[in-house]
Amino acid sequence: MDRLRRAALKQALGEQPTEDLPMLAALTLADGVDTPALVELAGLSRRDPPAGIRDLFEQTFAELGLPLPEAEEAWRERMLDAAKGMLSGSLSPYEASNEIYWCACHLERTETTTELVAQFVGLWSTWEDHPNKRGSIEHSMRQAAANLLHSHGSQTPA
Template sequence: MLAAHALVDGRDSPALRELAGLPRRSDETEIRELYVQALHELGIPLPDEEAAGRCLLARLAFGLAKGELSPKDVADRLSMTVAARTQEEARFLSVAADYSEWIGPDDLPGWENDLRTAAHSLTTSTDVGADIGVPSSRRD
């Protein structure tokens, strides 16, 4: 869907069109190859691992803060291999990492509140990711 949104926003390349037309459950390797090719065709440098991880943290924090993602969506989408550079990024990552499917019902509201607080702190302290679309929590 992100590729389709990029086309709607006026970006265009053969690989981006192909990427936008792929079914949701396509092969991850094919998606990655087309993604890298589309960025190259559009003249957009591929971010390094640290920049991509920081962007992911910010996108998830903004998605949670805007109500576009649930706390569980954030925990499910967050890779623990992401490195945090700022104190706010580290706190958000740390709180998200505390989630487990076995978290007790009495502890869940506290964890969700802590994650929302950490997300708010991150979104007010960063300029990374604010203008990037956040993937929807809907499952098509």
């Protein structure tokens, strides 16, 4: 199911190659998820018409009773994943801060998102401008990422 969710998030951002969805459907079936539209989608080829592939992908979500994410939700989830990646070590603080900043730029403009953009772009650019202070800047980046996750009710990775 995670595979479908990730693809739906990428699709909401215009980053999911349509031609990859039939194979994704086949892998999802192998994971034990089964709906009529998913079976039909898994039987398609990469060269089938993109509109038909997308329709079956969307129908799969309807059959599973799951809403397709909107772009705002996708950007927010991608931002939180970057914060988790920083704290788990799968992304460097520099990479993750840049990703968090970029994602926050795509969220609806509120006081909170404006502050978030300013905070992470500030940390990111300070890291570049002050190579001799990177250790303390990375500590601040990790703290900001933990605060971001906490403010969204997410657990920080151990």
